[in-house]
Amino acid sequence: MTLDAPELAPAMRPGQFALLRDPAIFDPYLRRTAWFYRIENERVACTLPARDPLAARVRPGDLLDALAPLGRAIEFDAKERRILLVSEGARVAPLIAIADSAVAQQREVVLVSRSADAFPSHLLAPEIEYRTDADALSAELIAWADAMVASGSDETYHALADAARAARYRIEPGWARVLIDLPMPCGAGECYACGVDTLRGVQRACVDGPAFDLSDLDRRRR
Ligand code: FES
Incomplete structure (x- = not known):
């Protein structure tokens, strides 16, 4: 799933995730975890399980409510080559x-x-x-x-x-x-x-x- 989110793209770091919710639908399962996968220009590509109802339902142009960036980023120190x-x-x-x-x-x-x-x-x-x-x-x-x-x-x-x-x-x-x-x-x-x-x-x-x-x-x- 690719989010058109120019303000979010520079902030996402490896290892972090977003919590997504479809604001148009009452959703008893609350937010789901979308793992940060890649930046594509000003877009943030994340992944959800294919069987997730949100992944099945969402269409290009839909508006999603995203909490992000969340979690601690993965970083390596200088000695870790x-x-x-x-x-x-x-x-x-x-x-x-x-x-x-x-x-x-x-x-x-x-x-x-x-x-x-x-x-x-x-x-x-x-x-x-x-x-x-x-x-x-x-x-x-x-x-x-x-x-x-x-x-x-x-x-x-x-x-x-x-x-x-x-x-x-x-x-x-x-x-x-x-x-x-x-x-x-x-x-x-x-x-x-x-x-x-x-x-x-x-x-x-x-x-x-x-x-x-x-x-x-x-x-x-x-
Ligand atoms: S999801 Fe509530 S404490 Fe982590």
Whole structure:
């Protein structure tokens, strides 16, 4: 979904999201999360699940009520030159924004898809190395990365934590971040519907996330 929003386009950062609502329709499901995917001139491209009623209903020219930008942006420090991104299915969208930003900052980027419905490679910047084969997430690649960001299911995050421990002996705090995709009714940190259990206590995905340190989540699991 592309939003014609010239005032929003310069403000959106990789890893952030918008909460959308159709103001013309009484909608019992409140706002839904649209992940920031790309800037197209003065337009903000976001993604919703294809089966979302809002995605099915909206037509070109419709007016949407958007709360954005929300969430903490993903940034890398100067030492993080080699970036590994791990995606699962349609959850790849926020990683494309992160990849494009990292490439613009002259970082090396490898994007790995862990599912059969891989992202179309022709839509990726040529600087992004894209791997879709079953063995793409090798121990060598995990050891290579200065930083990792993943977007997928809890199962994928558990598997990544195990693979990272095997390849790097431990998951260093700050090395890996994972994006949490939960319903976020308010987006303002008020309702706690998006609470995530972490080593630091309950954090809110909408204002403390949506990215969390894998080491915080993983130690909670063990
Ligand atoms: S959505 Fe309400 S606290 Fe996060």
